[in-house]
Amino acid sequence: MNFDTVIHNGTLVTVDAGMRNIEKGWVGIQNGLIQAVEPERPEFSMPEAGWTLDAAGGIVMPGLVNTHTHLPMTLFRGLADDLPLMTWLNDYIFPAESRFIQPETAYWGARLACSEMLASGTTCCCGGYFLEDDVARAVTDTGLRAVLGQGVIDFPAPGVPNPKQNISHARHYADKWLKQNPLITPSIFCHSPYTCSDNTLKAAKNAADEKGLLFQVHVAETRIERTQSIQEKGVSPIIYLDRIGILDSNTVMAHCVWVDEKDMETMAKRRCAVAHCPESNMKLGSGIAPITAMREKGIVVGLGTDGCASNNDLDLFSEMDTVAKLHKLATLDPTTLDAGDTLKMATIDGANAIGLGDKIGSLEVGKQADIIVLDTRVPHLTPMYHPESHIVYSANGSDVRHVFIAGKRIVQDREIMTFDVKQVMDRVNSISEKIRQGISHGP
Amino acid sequence: MNFDTVIHNGTLVTVDAGMRNIEKGWVGIQNGLIQAVEPERPEFSMPEAGWTLDAAGGIVMPGLVNTHTHLPMTLFRGLADDLPLMTWLNDYIFPAESRFIQPETAYWGARLACSEMLASGTTCCCGGYFLEDDVARAVTDTGLRAVLGQGVIDFPAPGVPNPKQNISHARHYADKWLKQNPLITPSIFCHSPYTCSDNTLKAAKNAADEKGLLFQVHVAETRIERTQSIQEKGVSPIIYLDRIGILDSNTVMAHCVWVDEKDMETMAKRRCAVAHCPESNMKLGSGIAPITAMREKGIVVGLGTDGCASNNDLDLFSEMDTVAKLHKLATLDPTTLDAGDTLKMATIDGANAIGLGDKIGSLEVGKQADIIVLDTRVPHLTPMYHPESHIVYSANGSDVRHVFIAGKRIVQDREIMTFDVKQVMDRVNSISEKIRQGISHGP
Secondary structure, three states: OEEEEEEEEEEEEOOOOOOOEEEEEEEEEEOOEEEEEEEOOOOOOOOEEEEEEEOOOOEEEEOEEEEEEOHHHHHHOOOOOOOOHHHHHHHHHHHHHHHHOOHHHHHHHHHHHHHHHHHOOEEEEEEEEOOHHHHHHHHHOOOOEEEEEEEEOOOOEOOEOOHHHHHHHHHHHHHHHOOOOOOEEEEEEEOOOOOOOHHHHHHHHHHHHHHOOEEEEEEOOOHHHHHHHHHHHOOOHHHHHHHOOOOOOOEEEEEOOOOOHHHHHHHHHHOOEEEEOHHHHHHOOOOOOOHHHHHHOOOOEEEOOOOHHHOOOOOHHHHHHHHHHHHHHHHOOOOOOOHHHHHHHOOHHHHHHOOOOOOOOOOOOOOEOOEEEEOOOOHHHOOOOOHHHHHHHHOOHHHEEEEEEOOEEEEEOOEEOOOOHHHHHHHHHHHHHHHHHHHHOOO | OEEEEEEEEEEEEOOOOOOOEEEEEEEEEEOOEEEEEEEOOOOOOOOEEEEEEEOOOOEEEEOEEEEEEOHHHHHHOOOOOOOOHHHHHHHHHHHHHHHHOOHHHHHHHHHHHHHHHHHOOEEEEEEEEOOHHHHHHHHHOOOOEEEEEEEEOOOOEOOEOOHHHHHHHHHHHHHHHOOOOOOEEEEEEEOOOOOOOHHHHHHHHHHHHHHOOEEEEEEOOOHHHHHHHHHHHOOOHHHHHHHOOOOOOOEEEEEOOOOOHHHHHHHHHHOOEEEEOHHHHHHOOOOOOOHHHHHHOOOOEEEOOOOHHHOOOOOHHHHHHHHHHHHHHHHOOOOOOOHHHHHHHOOHHHHHHOOOOOOOOOOOOOOEOOEEEEOOOOHHHOOOOOHHHHHHHHOOHHHEEEEEEOOEEEEEOOEEOOOOHHHHHHHHHHHHHHHHHHHHOOO
């Protein structure tokens, strides 16, 4: 067989159903798909290929899948930390969004998010924000794969000043992006059950269902959200969403921190997925989502970074490290969420959560060639007994050396090949200068 | 004034008493000491210097201080994860230590630890292990600053087969290293109150006091340790140590997870310090040390990574990120442990905890020139509103570009200048091959 690209001399971590590792192996790519995942047997000779890449003994693995983020929020990275939640939201994030999120700024903020994700080994993200058309343009210009949800909320929002048009705007966005770029899957993202009426939620979910799209929503992030839902609606946020028909296998719910046994049973029955954002939930003092119990009930749980205003980075390697340790702490049991299960959360489980499990999330023949190569020849990854352990507990995003998406070389030797990342940083720096001045003069 | 080295065009984060930042500034170094920390005013002209380094707008800050680690344990990085504590200790760590820790392997494991710490911006560590003479040789060969404690335990240990000689061995080690290398301060490290008798603890503390050395000990790491202490000795581990006279301002206690109000009051009264190792405590399922309460009582708390068998890296940047988020979670309050306080824990508070607060831990005139420079021209550190926020929440060890210790250039443009790091990795890889074979054939 003749390949477009062959990656050889790698430590292959496939994340396939058998969690197979190949100590020294090669991967063949053709037409954007993985066509061979093989050990380099003694009789190995290099297959014919348009281009061969020597992985230099590094880890070759599926690209990471970030199941929940808000791309343009890179613009607010570190703008406001360590504040009470309502001060953070009302005095910084909401004013900054209403004053500084425009098509141009959303575009550059999203470009920066893509730059960061690509550089740190994330090849697919599931995002949701306003001005998602501009976000999708930005993502297209970088080569990242993404599920991108147009935000729906019952308040005036960037790009949708009249909330009565929030559903029609989302439909229009989805229709456009269903045929624009095979790497981008449109989606609809309702902000939350406390910022969207039941009519809005139902209409948005109907629109998503009509077009076969993923429906995203923030749910049960804080204790107060749960308390208020019970006070005002008589039931928890999850049960409320179930009663109005939102929960099914095309719904992914971000956070789900404050859920009880009955909530989780409902989630399992409806087969909806969860985007777990441990670092954001820690940083905002929200709590720990009980994902160990969720996973035991068969609920699909993917890993997400959330936006840069509450994390403050998009590095899924550090998120894996945190999540594996966090749930050992939560259970006071060091056997909880082992390295293999953690790696699955950040790859195949995440892909399943956002409806792409048949296409990405593992190194398997027939899947999209979304592949990353880590440089393991560094002190903090030496020695190496078990590659999954290093991926989860020792590596960080800066260890990513090469990135392929749909077979296309996006990052080579730590350099983004598809665009000028310095230009992106320059543009964002000039936007942030305006934000700094605007915010320091008071909301 | 004429300087040996001037670092200019930096964003200075001084961590001085006023937590002063200088948006664009320079640092002058002479005879290993910081002699100027100044803004670049409009009339700025470059001072005379033997060598000038352009920080390129990056963050210039004090090197990080790791208050608790075990350097040779890099050899066991990722050897055994996600196991019940006793399986991990009895089937992996103890057998691996007794079979594979020898002067030669301890030396190379420690060299690797230094390589990793230097590359990730740690300029001083407080370590404790057996064969500490070999560890001190390794550290000397790298240029790192360190407080290094000879391990004391009432069992046969590497280098001290007869535990009756544990104190005399430690005395001998301390005498030698008190005059060997100004960057190395010897110390005595009793493993714990459950592995050392009261006589051993008292004799070790006496030896440390006689020579004016820091005394290190693991205390109250696990719930079972506390329970057993109360059952067997009638009091908590902290109160037990206090009763036998171990607690004073020259004692640093690692972990202190399972402590109560009375313990903390005693710690505050005795002015002993704590080395907090959040990632290790999470990974082993031990719990959360109540450092917010400790700090409120005035107890000095430094940050530590612990050894590589339980973390699995020595990156204090990721440790800062984790600790700041962990205590927001523990208190469900996002204002807990803000970026500035977290940065202090990893610098000046850590320096104070190990008795070096007058020499290192901040950029101030008269202090040792232990300085690091971060490269902020990367997507995940763009934009930058507040440098402390980036240091704590967004940077990782790989963002460290230059490192100086006592004014000496140790890392330049991410390359270690003082030794061949590839040789270190090669030596460790050949040791780890034997460990892998030994362990896979069963303990």
